[in-house]
Amino acid sequence: xxxxxxxxxxxxxxxxxxxxxxxxxxxxxxxxxxxxxxxxxxxxxxxxxxxxxxxxxxxxxxxxxxxxxxxxxxxxxxxxxxxxxxxxxxxxxxxxxxxxxxxxxxxxxxxxxxxxxxxxxxxxxxxxxxxxxxxxxxxxxxxxxxxxxxxxxxxxxxxxxxxxxxxxxxxxxxxxxxxxxxxxxxxxxxxxxxxxxxxxxxxxxxxxxxxxxxxxxxxxxxxxxxxxxxxxxxxx
Amino acid sequence: xxxxxxxxxxxxxxxxxxxxxxxxxxxxxxxxxxxxxxxxxxxxxxxxxxxxxxxxxxxxxxxxxxxxxxxxxxxxxxxxxxxxxxxxxxxxxxxxxxxxxxxxxxxxxxxxxxxxxxxxxxxxxxxxxxxxxxxxxxxxxxxxxxxxxxxxxxxxxxxxxxxxxxxxxxxxxxxxxxxxxxxxxxxxxxxxxxxxxxxxxxxxxxxxxxxxxxxxxxxxxxxxxxxxxxxxxxxxxx
Numbered sequence: 088x089x090x091x092x093x094x095x096x097x098x099x100x101x102x103x104x105x106x107x108x109x110x111x112x113x114x115x116x117x118x119x120x121x122x123x124x125x126x127x128x129x130x131x132x133x134x135x136x137x138x139x140x141x142x143x144x145x146x147x148x149x150x151x152x153x154x155x156x157x158x159x160x161x162x163x164x165x166x167x168x169x170x171x172x173x174x175x176x177x178x179x180x181x182x183x184x185x186x187x188x189x190x191x192x193x194x195x196x197x198x199x200x201x202x203x204x205x206x207x208x209x210x211x212x213x214x215x216x217x218x219x220x221x222x223x224x225x226x227x228x229x230x231x232x233x234x235x236x237x238x239x240x241x242x243x244x245x246x247x248x249x250x251x252x253x254x255x256x257x258x259x260x261x262x263x264x265x266x267x268x269x270x271x272x273x274x275x276x277x278x279x280x281x282x283x284x285x286x287x288x289x290x291x292x293x294x295x296x297x298x299x300x301x302x303x304x305x306x307x308x309x310x311x312x313x314x315x316x317x318x319x320x321x322x323x
Numbered sequence: 324x325x326x327x328x329x330x331x332x333x334x335x336x337x338x339x340x341x342x343x344x345x346x347x348x349x350x351x352x353x354x355x356x357x358x359x360x361x362x363x364x365x366x367x368x369x370x371x372x373x374x375x376x377x378x379x380x381x382x383x384x385x386x387x388x389x390x391x392x393x394x395x396x397x398x399x400x401x402x403x404x405x406x407x408x409x410x411x412x413x414x415x416x417x418x419x420x421x422x423x424x425x426x427x428x429x430x431x432x433x434x435x436x437x438x439x440x441x442x443x444x445x446x447x448x449x450x451x452x453x454x455x456x457x458x459x460x461x462x463x464x465x466x467x468x469x470x471x472x473x474x475x476x477x478x479x480x481x482x483x484x485x486x487x488x489x490x491x492x493x494x495x496x497x498x499x500x501x502x503x504x505x506x507x508x509x510x511x512x513x514x515x516x517x518x519x520x521x522x523x524x525x526x527x528x529x530x531x532x533x534x535x536x537x538x539x540x541x542x543x544x545x546x547x548x549x550x551x552x553x554x555x556x557x558x559x560x561x
Contacts (some may be wrong), residue, residue, distance in 0.1 A: 103334050110341040117348040137368035143497055144375035147550060151382045154551040156537045159390040165396040172407065175400045186417035188559045189552050191480060197556040216458070225459055229485030232556040244420065244482040247467035273557045309560065316454055322428040322471045322545075323510045 114126040158222040191243040191313040195234045199308045200271035202279055202290070205299040207267045212297045216265060217250040217257045219293065223270060224248065226289045230282035234310045238264050239271075260315060276304035422481040422548040426472050428509040430543045431516055433461060433525070436503035436534035450531050453502050455488035457533070460524045461506060462486070468515045470508040472545045477507075478501040479548040496550060503534065512539040528536050 132140060138194050161178070168174035187193050202223065204215055224242055227235055234241040240259045257264045272279055280302050283290040293300045397414070401407035418424050435458065438451035458475060465473055473480040478495040492499045508515055519525050519537045529535050 099330075107337065107341070110338075110345065114341070114344055114348065117345070124344060131368075132365075134362070134368065137365060137372060141368060141375060142370045144372060144379055148375055148379045148382060150551045150553060151379060151386055153553070155382055155389055158386060162389065162393050162396050165393070165400050167346075169400050172404050173405060175404075176410070177399075179407065179414065182414055183410060183417070184525065184559060186414060188419065188554070188557070189421050190417055191482065193559045193561060195557040196560050197558055199556065204556050221459065222456070225485050225487075227485075228483050229487050231483075233483070233554050234368055242482075244422070244480070245466045245470060247463055249463065249467050251488070267465045275556065308370055311555075319416070319420060319471045321417065321511060322426040 090121065097296070098120045121248075162265070190317060191241045192317070194309060194312050195273060196307060196309045197273040198234070198306050199232070199271065199304075200276050201303050201305055201308065202270040202272075202283070203301045204266070204268040204270070204293075207297070207299050209297065215268065215298065217248050219289075220257065220259075220264075220270070221248045222267065222289045223283070226283055227270070227274070227279060230238075230279045232274040232279060234271075234273045236271045236310045237313055238265060238269055241311060243313050243317070245317075250313050260313070271308050271310050273308055273310060280304060331405040350548045356537050363379075388457060390516070418426060420471075421552065422472065422479040423552075425544065425547045427542065427544045429512050429541045430470070430507065430509040431465075431512055431518070432536075432538050432540060432543065433465075433506040433508070433518065434503055434534070435461065435506070435528065438532040439534060451533070453504060453528075453533055454492050455486050457524075457528060458493060458504055458506070459486050461518070464524055465508045465510075466505070468508075468510065468517055470515060472508045472509045474545045476505055476506045477546050479546060481548045481552065483552065496548065507543050507545050509543055509545060512541070515539075 098310060151250055161182070165175065168178065184193070188195060204219075205280065206214060220237060224235055237248070237259050240246075240262050242259070246260050248257065250257050254263075271295070283302065284294075285291060290300050333431070335494075378487065381510045387499060396414075397411055419426055435452055435453045440451055443473075462475070464506050475493075478484075478498050478500065484496055487494045492498075492501045493504070516537060516539055517523075525535050525537065
């Protein structure tokens with residue numbers, strides 16, 4: 088009688104042991120899967136994300152295709168006008184115009200928005216910081232702004248927006264920027280505005296802090312060119 | 324008899340705990356949607372995305388070839404005129420600054436990785452992650468230190484590049500990149516390395532136990548921007 092019970096106990100322990108082992112094994116495997124899941128991979132995207140991704144790649148394909156066609160046309164033109172220095176000169180000028188525009192070396196105009204930011208008299212409201220301006224500029228770029236300036240200082244590729252503690256001022260491109268701030272951006276006015284004022288947008292956040300920010304949509308804004316020299320010394 | 328009951332209860336509790344653990348994990352796996360989804364519609368979309376990505380990649384290659392040919396044509400068209408040669412140089416230089424050609428030079432490589440600290444040990448676990456605003460601030464400081472060209476995980480920064488995060492990934496130039504972020508910058512290495520100064524942004528990130536590494540290098544290659552710069556709203560006025 089005693090022996091029999093012991094046997095039953097052993098069987099039970101072994102069964103339980105196997106069950107536990109199997110469960111632990113499954114858990115470990117799952118941990119591995121979770122670890123392996125690469126969140127940037129499209130394998131792990133859901134339907135809505137995939138649709139956005141598809142639209143994104145379609146647009147990018149169209150853009151690059153357009154650029155490709157343009158380049159082929161340019162090659163053709165250079166070939167056809169090889170004998171004429173004057174024609175070649177014109178071709179180069181039009182290429183340079185496009186490049187200088189992208190570099191910020193020309194005045195540009197178009198529709199867009201103007202953001203006006205004032206410091207308030209209320210001492211409880213935080214002052215405007217260089218980071219606020221940096222976040223606004225970043226949000227404008229994300230919303231497709233084609234040209235941006237802060238107090239008429241053009242934002243170019245390597246523009247910095249920093250607070251100089253020793254002097255107590257904000258500098259953009261190394262130039263002093265004082266309140267009130269006026270940020271101009273050329274692009275789709277409605278889209279630019281809504282991406283800033285939408286829930287969680289930069290301007291929305293600032294307004295919640297009771298900072299004085301207003302946005303006006305404009306049909307025609309002129310943004311002046313970058314006044315400095317753009318030089319490179321270290322890159323080839 | 325009592326002994327048996329205790330054993331049964333202990334086993335029951337253990338089984339329950341393990342099953343609960345598995346259930347939670349299943350949920351987590353479903354949440355991240357990792358390699359488990361077999362939805363027909365999603366697979367179709369996925370295939371379509373891949374197809375477009377491939378078409379895009381091929382076009383980018385074609386474009387690179389065409390651009391090389393254009394450069395050759397330009398060179399041969401300008402070889403007999405010094406004034407035109409000057410303009411040709413200006414075009415090449417402009418494209419370099421804009422990020423439309425690959426560049427090399429001296430500089431620094433900054434790597435930002437999520438904190439290795441146990442998330443449960445922190446009051447606010449999101450503080451242990453690298454955010455889009457962190458990357459933005461580091462980029463801004465690099466520009467301030469005189470960087471001439473910058474890339475994040477090999478995505479070149481161009482005039483219109485914005486940085487945004489969605490969940491654990493950051494979107495740069497429409498490409499999604501995840502931590503760790505490798506930020507390359509070309510410029511004077513000593514000046515760029517000042518980013519690591521006490522009180523600077525990197526020091527702040529280190530305070531939050533973010534993994535920060537900065538190395539100087541004499542040979543950094545920053546790839547070109549693979550997209551296009553187009554204007555729909557802005558017009559040049561002269």
